[in-house]
Amino acid sequence: MKHEPYPIIGKILLIPVEQIQTTDDPFLPLMEQEIERLAELIRANGLLHPILVSRISQNQFSVVSSELIFHAALASGMTDVSCILIEADEQNQIFWQIIDDRQNGSLHYLQMARRIRLLSDQYHLTLPELASELGISLKDVTDLLKLCELSDETQKMIIKEDISQDAALLLANQPEEERKELLDLIIDRHLPFEKIMEEIKVRNSRCSKKGKIIVFKDTTVFTNTIDRAVTAMSEAGINTICQKAETEQQIEYHITIQTKTSEKTSHLSTG
Numbered sequence: 001m002k003h004e005p006y007p008i009i010g011k012i013l014l015i016p017v018e019q020i021q022t023t024d025d026p027f028l029p030l031m032e033q034e035i036e037r038l039a040e041l042i043r044a045n046g047l048l049h050p051i052l053v054s055r056i057s058q059n060q061f062s063v064v065s066s067e068l069i070f071h072a073a074l075a076s077g078m079t080d081v082s083c084i085l086i087e088a089d090e091q092n093q094i095f096w097q098i099i100d101d102r103q104n105g106s107l108h109y110l111q112m113a114r115r116i117r118l119l120s121d122q123y124h125l126t127l128p129e130l131a132s133e134l135g136i137s138l139k140d141v142t143d144l145l146k147l148c149e150l151s152d153e154t155q156k157m158i159i160k161e162d163i164s165q166d167a168a169l170l171l172a173n174q175p176e177e178e179r180k181e182l183l184d185l186i187i188d189r190h191l192p193f194e195k196i197m198e199e200i201k202v203r204n205s206r207c208s209k210k211g212k213i214i215v216f217k218d219t220t221v222f223t224n225t226i227d228r229a230v231t232a233m234s235e236a237g238i239n240t241i242c243q244k245a246e247t248e249q250q251i252e253y254h255i256t257i258q259t260k261t262s263e264k265t266s267h268l269s270t271g
Contacts, residue, residue: 011085012050017074020053020081021062026152027111028071030159038072038106047073049104050082052096061085064093065100068107091123098134109165110155113144120145146172154183161187167196174200226253233257 028035051073052064063070064086073081088096098115101107116134119125127145131138147165150158150172158168163186170193171179171186182203186196230242239258244251 013053013083013085014080015053015061015083016080017078019059019061020051020070020083021056021060022067022070023063025067025111027108027156027159028067030156031068031108035068035072035075038069039075042073042076042078047078047081050084052086052100053083054086054088054093064088065097066104066106068101069104091119094119095133108159109144110147110159110168113147116141116144117148143169149176150179154179157183157187163187164193166193170196170200178203226255230255 047069049066049069051066051070053061054064056062061083070081086093086096094115098107098112102112116130119130120127125133127138127141131141134141143165147155147168150168154171157163158171163171167186171183174182182196182199185191185199189195191199227242230240233240241256243254245254246252
């Protein structure tokens with residue numbers, strides 16, 4: 001009986017490091033300690049995980065994933081690295097980056113967040129589609145995209161200070177004007193996750209004493225109020241024209257109230 005050969009999904013090549021290009025990842029310079037730690041492991045045990053690359057030209061390649069490991073290989077003194085050559089478009093390369101780097105543990109959660117944001121923005125993928133393709137929960141996708149709301153400077157500080165994902169998410173859920181002060185507090189005091197939560201509760205308690213802020217997730221309470229106000233003015237004899245346009249993104253009101261100012265002005269001038 002003739003057996004079918006195993007499918008070929010990529011070629012393993014030994015490529016000189018000078019023929020491999022890397023991305024311009026702003027977070028990599030902040031990971032010197034992790035790169036050196038991995039470099040020590042590579043010096044002791046060799047490169048056990050091949051680098052995923054795509055071909056740019058005959059003798060030039062670009063790192064698709066495991067970029068942190070590639071920089072560790074450079075730091076270890078390697079002149080040639082084993083690579084798996086794949087053929088994929090840009091969108092699929094980003095998926096490869098996330099999935100492969102998650103498997104080998106070389107992807108920081110903020111790097112993953114940025115790549116998911118790129119997939120969402122550039123390729124218009126929905127949250128359920130992202131969760132399904134990446135094999136993670138919808139909540140994880142939502143949380144990671146929330147982290148992208150943090151400023152570049154804040155994200156760099158989070159990586160540099162090795163702040164946990166849970167702590168970073170707590171930070172992202174705070175008002176933007178309070179994030180920097182809270183981040184400085186976390187770094188200066190080296191607060192663990194539980195202490196960060198306590199600090200946020202204290203701050204929220206202070207704010208509630210100054211003035212309670214109510215957040216309405218359902219806009220119906222506001223639209224009903226406007227509709228009742230327009231009806232009341234009309235019933236009171238005030239000439240009111242209300243135009244309402246509603247889409248999935250917004251509700252727009254255009255209200256015209258006739259004040260009869262011109263008649264009042266005429267009457268006063270004749271008196």
